[in-house]
Amino acid sequence: MIIxxxxxVKSYEDPxxxxxxxxAVDDISLSIxxxxxxxxxxxxxxxxxxxxxxxxxxxxxxxxxxxINKIDVKGNPYKVKEIIGVQLQAxxxxxxxxxxELLNLFSALYNKKNDPxxxxxKVNLADKALxxxxxxxxxxxxxxxxxxxxxxxxxxxxxxxxxxxxxPQAKRSLWDLISDLNKAGTTIVLTTHNMEEAEYLCHRIAxxxxxxxxxxxxxxxxxxxxxxxxxxxVVQGNMEDVFxxxxxxxxxx
Amino acid sequence: MFTSxxxxxxxxFIQIFLRNRQYIIFSLLLxxxxxxxxxxxxxxxxxxxxxxxxxxSSDLSASFSNKLSSNNLFNVIExxxxxxxxxxxxxxxxxxxxxxxxxxxxxxxxxxxLLVDKSQIQFIQTIQPVLNQTLLSIEREITQEQAMFxxxxxxxxxxxxxxxxxxxxxxxAFMLMNLSIAGSGFNVVEFRRRGILKRLFxxxxxxxxxxxxxxxxxxxxxLGQLTAIFGFAYLLLDANITGNILHLYLVIILGxxxxxxxxxxxxxxxxxxxxxxxxxxxxxxxxxxMSGVFFPLETxxxxxxxxxQLLPLTLVADAMRAIASxxxxxxxxxxxxxxxxxxxxxGTLISTKLFIWKExxx
Numbered sequence: 001m002i003i004x005x006x007x008x009v010k011s012y013e014d015p016x017x018x019x020x021x022x023x024a025v026d027d028i029s030l031s032i033x034x035x036x037x038x039x040x041x042x043x044x045x046x047x048x049x050x051x052x053x054x055x056x057x058x059x060x061x062x063x064x065x066x067x068i069n070k071i072d073v074k075g076n077p078y079k080v081k082e083i084i085g086v087q088l089q090a091x092x093x094x095x096x097x098x099x100x101e102l103l104n105l106f107s108a109l110y111n112k113k114n115d116p117x118x119x120x121x122k123v124n125l126a127d128k129a130l131x132x133x134x135x136x137x138x139x140x141x142x143x144x145x146x147x148x149x150x151x152x153x154x155x156x157x158x159x160x161x162x163x164x165x166x167x168p169q170a171k172r173s174l175w176d177l178i179s180d181l182n183k184a185g186t187t188i189v190l191t192t193h194n195m196e197e198a199e200y201l202c203h204r205i206a207x208x209x210x211x212x213x214x215x216x217x218x219x220x221x222x223x224x225x226x227x228x229x230x231x232x233x234v235v236q237g238n239m240e241d242v243f244x245x246x247x248x249x250x251x252x253x
Numbered sequence: 254m255f256t257s258x259x260x261x262x263x264x265x266f267i268q269i270f271l272r273n274r275q276y277i278i279f280s281l282l283l284x285x286x287x288x289x290x291x292x293x294x295x296x297x298x299x300x301x302x303x304x305x306x307x308x309x310s311s312d313l314s315a316s317f318s319n320k321l322s323s324n325n326l327f328n329v330i331e332x333x334x335x336x337x338x339x340x341x342x343x344x345x346x347x348x349x350x351x352x353x354x355x356x357x358x359x360x361x362x363x364x365x366x367l368l369v370d371k372s373q374i375q376f377i378q379t380i381q382p383v384l385n386q387t388l389l390s391i392e393r394e395i396t397q398e399q400a401m402f403x404x405x406x407x408x409x410x411x412x413x414x415x416x417x418x419x420x421x422x423x424x425x426a427f428m429l430m431n432l433s434i435a436g437s438g439f440n441v442v443e444f445r446r447r448g449i450l451k452r453l454f455x456x457x458x459x460x461x462x463x464x465x466x467x468x469x470x471x472x473x474x475x476l477g478q479l480t481a482i483f484g485f486a487y488l489l490l491d492a493n494i495t496g497n498i499l500h501l502y503l504v505i506i507l508g509x510x511x512x513x514x515x516x517x518x519x520x521x522x523x524x525x526x527x528x529x530x531x532x533x534x535x536x537x538x539x540x541x542x543m544s545g546v547f548f549p550l551e552t553x554x555x556x557x558x559x560x561x562q563l564l565p566l567t568l569v570a571d572a573m574r575a576i577a578s579x580x581x582x583x584x585x586x587x588x589x590x591x592x593x594x595x596x597x598x599x600g601t602l603i604s605t606k607l608f609i610w611k612e613x614x615x
Contacts (some may be wrong), residue, residue, distance in 0.1 A: 056455055078457045087456040096272040101265075108261035109456040145296070189498030239575075 002069055002187050003055065003158060004030035009063035010050050023091075024050045026211035027064070034155075037188045040201035041239075043247055047211040048191040049089065052158050055189070056086050069155055082110065085149030085157045085186075089164075091141045093133040094249055099159070100129040103151060110152040123147040123177060139170025143177060150181075157181065159190040163197055175201055195239035205239075211245045259462040266470035277478075280432060284424045284482050292417045292490030300328040301380065304337035304349035304368075309356040317352065320391040326383060341370055348377065421492050422573035423546035425479050429505060430512050430540070430566055432478060434533055436471040437516030440604070442529045468513055475509045476502070495580035501573060503583055507593050508569035514600025515565065521607035538568040566593040 010025040012109045025047045032038045041171045053059040055066055057077030064239050066073040072081050100116035107114040122127045123143040128136065136144060142162055149157055159178070163171045171194075178201060182188050192198055198205050206216040215222060219239055227241035271277070305321065307314050322329040330337070330346060340346045351366035369377050394590070423581070444450045453463060486492035519536060523529035541547075543557060544566035553561055561567055572589035575581040583590065 058451065058455060078459070081455060081457040084455075088448060088452055088455070090451070092447035092449050093452070094269055094449060096269050097265070101268075105261065105265050106456065109258045109458045111257055152456075179562070 002030050002034040003067070003189070004008070005030040005055060005064065007064035007065040008051065008054055008061060008066060010054060010059060018039075023211050025054065028207065028208075028211070029064075029072050030213070032156075032187065032189060034187055034202040035182070035185065037182050037190070037201050039198045039205040040191045040208055041193065041198050041205050041243065042191075042208035043193065048207040048208055051161055051208070052160055052189065052191060056084060056158055057081055059109075083151060083155045085146075085152060085154030087142070087145045087149045087157070087159045089160045091133075091145045096132070098130045098132055099125065101149075102133065103147060106148045107151045110196050112152060119147045119150060120144075122150065125171070127128055131229060137170070138253060139166050139173065142170070142174055144167065146174075146177065146181075154186065156187045156189060159188065161193070163192070163194060171197070189209055195243055199239040201231070207243065207246055214246055258458050259466050262458070262463065262466035263469045267465055267473055270470070270474050279426070281478065281481060284428050285485055287424060288417065288421065288486050288490060288492075291420055292486065292492070300325060302328045302330060302346040304340060304346045305329050305331045306334045306337060306349060306351045307331065308354040309352055312357050313357060314352045316395055317356075319392060319539060320394060321350075321387070321479070324387055326387065339367065341368060344370070347380070349506070385485070417490060418493050418578045419549075419574070420547065421483075422577045423488050423544075423570045425455065425482060425505070426508065426544075426566055426570035426573050427541065427546050428482065429475055429479060429508050430537065432475045433471060433509050433512030434516040434519065434537065436474065437467060437513045438520035438523070438529055438533060439516075439517075439526075440467065441517065441520040442523055442526055446526060463515070468510070471513055472506065472509050476505065494577050496576035496578075497582065500583040501576045502542075504569065504572045504576060504586075504590070504593075507590065507597075508573075511565055511569070511593050511596045511600060513606055514597055516600075517599050517604035518607070521604050540564050543567070544570055546570050563592065565593070565596050 006029045007027045008025050008030075010022055011021045011023045012019040014022050028047075030038075033224070040051065041069060042048050050059060053205075054061050055068065056213060057073050057080050057191070061074050068080050069083055071079050071083070094105075099120060103114060103116040103119055112156060114181070117126055117129055120129055123146055125136075125140060125144055125147065126146075130139065133141065146157075146162070147160075162178070163174055166174065172217075175197065178188060178190070190201070202219060204218055205222060206213045206218065207222075208214065215226065222242045223239065226245045227238070287448075305318055307318060318329065318331065321327060330340070334349070334351065337346065337349045341349055347369075349368040351368065353363060353366070356363040356365075367384075441450070444453075450463075454460075483487075483494075487494065515536070516533075519532045520529060523532050543553060543561040544550075544564050545561070546566065550558055550561055552569070568589045572586040572593070575586045575589070576583065
């Protein structure tokens, strides 16, 4: 196991009643194997991003514990940050700096040196080395953001909704990139609300709702277990059926 | 203490600033324009255009008009009465002196007619004593009479100093404040809003490295900008710097430090870019009026003066002025330095207390 999280809790002040708190992440335990692509699936506000940010050392862990490669996230957040790569939902970078310069900056923040061009080649952006980040398309921005997350050769790569808002081509190209990185040995933890993506990419999936993990298994097992009625009609149901069966039809913000 | 990531981040902050040409130009433009207007005008009053009609064409009138022309208070335009009257009505000249054709002997009183535009009467009243005085001194020169009194004005500071020398340290202090506040408060809120801070803090960089990179980078930037303004005032406007330059720069460095910590406080208090703008205005504009940057503190209402003495900008402007134009040392302005120190502590306390980094990043 490269990631071991047990009984994680993150509580916030209730916006409706300041005297109360609610748990955005409510007693979550995760065990993620080295070399797998692990997906956290859930509607908006389920606590996916908060869970990732607690593992990344960005948010305090209120209760519970998390270890990445046996390093305690609570006690040693800076050591953990050295071995992980993170892609955030917001992909904004400093103005007036080109991609190569930004990659040099991120390398320097890890006290490392990288050839920016070879990093950009990995994500298929070598020809954009001298462009500014705000000149990139959505898909290019996501790929660049992954390049930034690779400057320290991370053991674990966290991707927060990497394909949200991308067109099908950009989405497919990002999936290829993610599988390639995984084949090269990187453990990948990603959040998504795209069923197809979870089914296509992930070895195992945790489905989260209201701060809790409500199911965890391989995509195939989840489908057999939770979407049985379609199994008879077609070959089998898909992840979307699983998702709706588990989280219901109500709209979320 | 100069770890490599911090040094690199410092370099990047300076680089980003240097690439923002527009910002550099505009931030230099304001002080240069203000100093330029004052500097080019310093100590000199614009000559008043007056028309002169010489109806006598005698030696006496010629000598009178020569003497009047050589007075640099006046710019004399000679011509005939009709043409000059038109100029007067157009506002090209202030008044017309008409020398009567009877003026040919110094032995009798000659009446010189003064034609004016009545709408300018206020101005004429102010200028009349000067005019009288000038006529009197011309008369004395012509009749070669010795004057009984002469008023010699001497500056007790016995240095040649004008409004420019008063203004320069104040403008520099004001500029220092603006650049520092913009560099800390505005930058941080903007980085936070765009998620750039969060992206930085998923790397192993520590908040202290980030803050010190901003502080060092801003210090370099502000010192560079102020040196440019200094150079401009010194080389092109003949400004005087009496005191020790090193002491002056020490005060500047302390001032930058103070305004950076106060800027971080503003940035921590404000959640959005709009709020930071308003908070910064509340911080900056009252100080502009009350800190003695443009006018001596003594011109303020008396009850405000003690309060005004304590303002951050007052302390910096006062210390800079004392060193730059009065030639004092940094040790003689210890009360200002002490005050700056107190503000640095206040700023550091507020910003570390409110600047919860995890919240900032999220």
